[in-house]
Amino acid sequence: MKKHLADYRKTLEHEHGWEVELICSACGYRGLPTYKGWQPGYSMSFGVTPTIFARLECPACGRDLESEAATALVEIFSQEKIPRVNRRILIAFFAAMAIMVLASILLFVFTSGLWGLIPLLLITPLFVLIPILNYRVASLRARCDCGQPHYIFMGMLGRAYCYRCSNCGRLLKLRD
Numbered sequence: 001m002k003k004h005l006a007d008y009r010k011t012l013e014h015e016h017g018w019e020v021e022l023i024c025s026a027c028g029y030r031g032l033p034t035y036k037g038w039q040p041g042y043s044m045s046f047g048v049t050p051t052i053f054a055r056l057e058c059p060a061c062g063r064d065l066e067s068e069a070a071t072a073l074v075e076i077f078s079q080e081k082i083p084r085v086n087r088r089i090l091i092a093f094f095a096a097m098a099i100m101v102l103a104s105i106l107l108f109v110f111t112s113g114l115w116g117l118i119p120l121l122l123i124t125p126l127f128v129l130i131p132i133l134n135y136r137v138a139s140l141r142a143r144c145d146c147g148q149p150h151y152i153f154m155g156m157l158g159r160a161y162c163y164r165c166s167n168c169g170r171l172l173k174l175r176d
Contacts, residue, residue, distance in 0.1 A: 008131065011138045014153035018054045019166055020076065022068045029060040033069070050074055051156040073155050077162045080173045086140060090175065093133045097126055137176040144170055 016038035023030045033056040040053065050070040058065055104123050141151045146168035154162045163172040 008135060011142075012134055014161075015151070016054055017152040017166070018056055018069065018154060019152060019164065020072055020154070022056070022058075022065050022072055024058040024061060024063055024065060025068060026063045027058060027061040029058050031059070033057060033065045034059045049158065053153075053155055069155070073157060073162060076154075076164075077157050077160075077171060077173055080162075080171050082160060082173050082175050083140065086137060086174050086176075089133065089136050093129060096129060100126055134176060137174055140174060141172065144168060146170065 018033060018035050021031055022033050036055040036057055038053045039055055050073040052066050052069045052073065054069065056065040056069050057063065100123060141163060142149055144151070144165045144167070146165060148167045150166045151163040151172060152166050154164055156162065157173065160173045160175050163174070164170070165172070
């Protein structure tokens with residue numbers, strides 16, 4: 001059981017990084033920034049506002065390049081579409097959730113006594129569906145046209161997670 005849980009957590013983890021050239025507004029350096037790890041953040045922006053977790057510095061002058069990375073993320077991923085498979089997974093999840101909730105509400109309305117506890121039994125499978133949804137969405141990163149997927153998490157654009165395959169450069173934008 002512990003091994004399955006560890007494998008599940010590993011599929012959900014993001015490998016952070018940044019492999020795209022940036023232009024430093026202070027010194028004019030153009031090239032790959034120095035990646036200094038990532039900083040977790042709890043801010044979540046909606047719309048096309050980018051959220052960058054990577055700590056990036058200019059190799060020439062040492063300036064923080066977060067604003068340049070945010071601009072680059074918008075330029076790179078704003079035209080990228082969320083794959084149909086990702087949309088289908090989300091629609092199926094929310095449809096199943098809505099059906100279970102509706103069925104439990106109807107059962108609760110039309111039953112009384114101990115039978116009124118049956119809706120709780122119908123809602124509990126929803127908690128099982130959440131890890132399945134997360135696993136199915138995360139497994140989309142295991143596929144790439146190059147055959148050797150190695151997706152690097154670059155940040156969030158609104159509520160979409162932005163990835164770039166470090167082998168072929170394919171872009172992937174997922175929502176979960």
